[in-house]
Amino acid sequence: xxxxxxxxxxxxxxxxxxxxxxxxxxxxxxxxxxxxxxxxxxxxxxxxxxxxxxxxxxxxxxxxxxxxxxxxxxxxxxxxxxxxxxxxxxxxxxxxxxxxxxxxxxxxxxxxxxxxxxxxxxxxxxxxxxxxxxxxxxxxxxxxxxxxxxxxxxxxxxxxxxxxxxxxxxxxxxxxxxxxxxxxxxxxxxxxxxxxxxxxxxxxxxxxxxxxxxxxxxxxxxxxxxxxxxxxxxxxxxxxxxxxxxxxxxxxxxxxxxxxxxxxxxxxxxxxxxxxxxxxxxxxxxxxxxxxxxxxxxxxxxxxxxxxxxxxxxxxxxxxxxxxxxxxxxxxxxxxxxxxxxxxxxxxxxxxxxxxxxxxxxxxxxxxxxxxxxxxxxxxxxxxxxxxxxxxxxxxxxxxxxxxxxxxxxxxxxxxxxxxxxxxxxxxxxxxxx
Numbered sequence: 001x002x003x004x005x006x007x008x009x010x011x012x013x014x015x016x017x018x019x020x021x022x023x024x025x026x027x028x029x030x031x032x033x034x035x036x037x038x039x040x041x042x043x044x045x046x047x048x049x050x051x052x053x054x055x056x057x058x059x060x061x062x063x064x065x066x067x068x069x070x071x072x073x074x075x076x077x078x079x080x081x082x083x084x085x086x087x088x089x090x091x092x093x094x095x096x097x098x099x100x101x102x103x104x105x106x107x108x109x110x111x112x113x114x115x116x117x118x119x120x121x122x123x124x125x126x127x128x129x130x131x132x133x134x135x136x137x138x139x140x141x142x143x144x145x146x147x148x149x150x151x152x153x154x155x156x157x158x159x160x161x162x163x164x165x166x167x168x169x170x171x172x173x174x175x176x177x178x179x180x181x182x183x184x185x186x187x188x189x190x191x192x193x194x195x196x197x198x199x200x201x202x203x204x205x206x207x208x209x210x211x212x213x214x215x216x217x218x219x220x221x222x223x224x225x226x227x228x229x230x231x232x233x234x235x236x237x238x239x240x241x242x243x244x245x246x247x248x249x250x251x252x253x254x255x256x257x258x259x260x261x262x263x264x265x266x267x268x269x270x271x272x273x274x275x276x277x278x279x280x281x282x283x284x285x286x287x288x289x290x291x292x293x294x295x296x297x298x299x300x301x302x303x304x305x306x307x308x309x310x311x312x313x314x315x316x317x318x319x320x321x322x323x324x325x326x327x328x329x330x331x332x333x334x335x336x337x338x339x340x341x342x343x344x345x346x347x348x349x350x351x352x353x354x355x356x357x358x359x360x361x362x363x364x365x366x367x368x369x370x371x372x373x374x375x376x377x378x379x380x381x382x383x384x385x386x387x388x389x390x391x392x393x394x395x396x397x398x399x400x401x402x403x404x405x406x407x408x409x410x411x412x413x414x415x416x417x418x419x420x421x422x423x424x425x426x427x428x429x430x431x432x433x434x
Contacts, residue, residue, distance in 0.1 A: 027367030030320030032374025364411025
């Protein structure tokens, strides 16, 4: 029976070519616009580490004074930590793993005479960074906690920088000169590039950028290497990065279950109380733990204007659906005589309803095909923009299926009222006029 209804739908659409083209065009435009924005938000709000994000947390503590005007009305603790607090939290090691870090950009000075020095983005981190975030290594491994303590001159490279410096050969054991210091390569990552770059302070580097080197944090501090990011000081902090009056480091912990997360929250409260006995942390005790995905939401990784554009596109799809309702209503009611004959020959209302529903679905499938092409064009235009997230605007299989599903569901929903109205036409009145 389905095949028969599909044949009737095809025949009916061919008889009303103009109306059919208008409906397909309307749904194609609506689907194209909405799926373009939905896809962009889908890739921007995805989980960068789906296999372990539930175990990763950002602890927030706030050493800033109450008199700090920028924080006087804000109950959320400071996102960055001081050097003193980062070292204390690392030393206490109350989480399964913990790491402190800061973003960097350093000149790379190749040993090859044919290569000129160039800048690369990277991070200063502590040893737990690599096992905590599950970085895949192409060769070698990260360094150890002992290397951190000894301020070892070691470095982990990402694939791209390793290829620039050593071609297809592994750089393990070789020397890389960053700024004015030589570092021994102990590991090469397998093109590790989580999107967004969740572990750093969220800014214009959240999407698209890839860290190409990782250095021990204590080593970089000892060498006086510059870092990228916010540096907030108060009181007599000056510009001393080891001061307990300057926040500039990010801190992450790994906690495998909710019980351990609660225990770590209690530890942070105790740490806050302890620091108050030493004249620090004057604000009311209010430590917080943000899970990875909650942290991304709190940092507005997806800009509000993009969300607004998505809702506007969905609203445009709604307007298109209203137009399709009108077109389907006119189309179905024009066939009242045909429908009445089928009713008189024994067809039930649900048979007519199913027939018209399949016709609406066929329109949706055709409109979805057009919408997919328009969405791909829209995503291509997004990829031409200079924004970091632009290159990620690609339609994956999930979005591909969602395009057709949305088109079919929208067209079937739009056809419910016209189909219901057509099913309730009185056959006797229509047959008398034939």
